[in-house]
Amino acid sequence: DAGVTQSPTHLIKTRGQQVTLRCSPKSGHDTVSWYQQALGQGPQFIFQYYEEEERQRGNFPDRFSGHQFPNYSSELNVNALLLGDSALYLCASSPTFLGEQYFGPGTRLTVT
C-alpha cells in the first residue's frame, strides 16, 4: 500500500518565478491538505481539497492556489515567488475531514 508521495523532492527557483508541486494521496484517502513548514516552525495550513474543491484555506495569499484531480491527486501552485516562500512543502491525506494526517516526504523549495 503506497503512502503519500510528492514530487519533486527538491526544487530551486528564482524570485518572481512560478512553481507547481504534486501530491498523490494514500490509497483510500480522498482528502488532501497542503502545509508550509519553515525551518524550526510547525506546519502552517495552506488549504485542503475534497471532491476536487478547495474546502478550507489558511492565511495564505492568492499567489498560492491548488487543484485536485478526479483520482484525488493534487497540485500546489505558487506564483510570483518570494524569498520568504522558501520552505518544506508538505502534502497530507486523511481518511476523514481533519482526521489523522498522513504526510508525504515533502518538497524542499528554495527561492533565490
Added chain:
Amino acid sequence: SQKIEQNSEALNIQEGKTATLTCNYTNYSPAYLQWYRQDPGRGPVFLLLIRENEKEKRKERLKVTFDTTLKQSLFHITASQPADSATYLCALRINAGNNRKLIWGLGTSLAVNP
C-alpha cells in the same frame, strides 16, 4: 489571542527514563488533539489522537492525557530509547463556526542519550 504552545526548549533525557512533553492551548474548545513525530527533513508521522471526552490513551510505550479544564495535553514516552529522538508536534482540531481546522504547535525536540 488563540494559541497553542509546546515546550520551547529541547528535552534531553537518559535512555530508559520517561520523557514527558507538554502541549498547552488557550481560548480553544478542541474536538480532539493529535500527536505527531517528525524527523529532520521528513513529514510528520501520526502517533495518537485523543478526543475531548477521553482522559487518557495508550499505544505501546506512548501515553497521552488530555485535560480540557487545564487546557493541556501531556505526551509520555516510557522506557525511552535513542531511536525516540525526534521533534514531537501536537495539533488541535477546533471548530470555529463553519471554520473547522487543525492548529499546530511548533514542536518540542527530544534527545534520548544512550
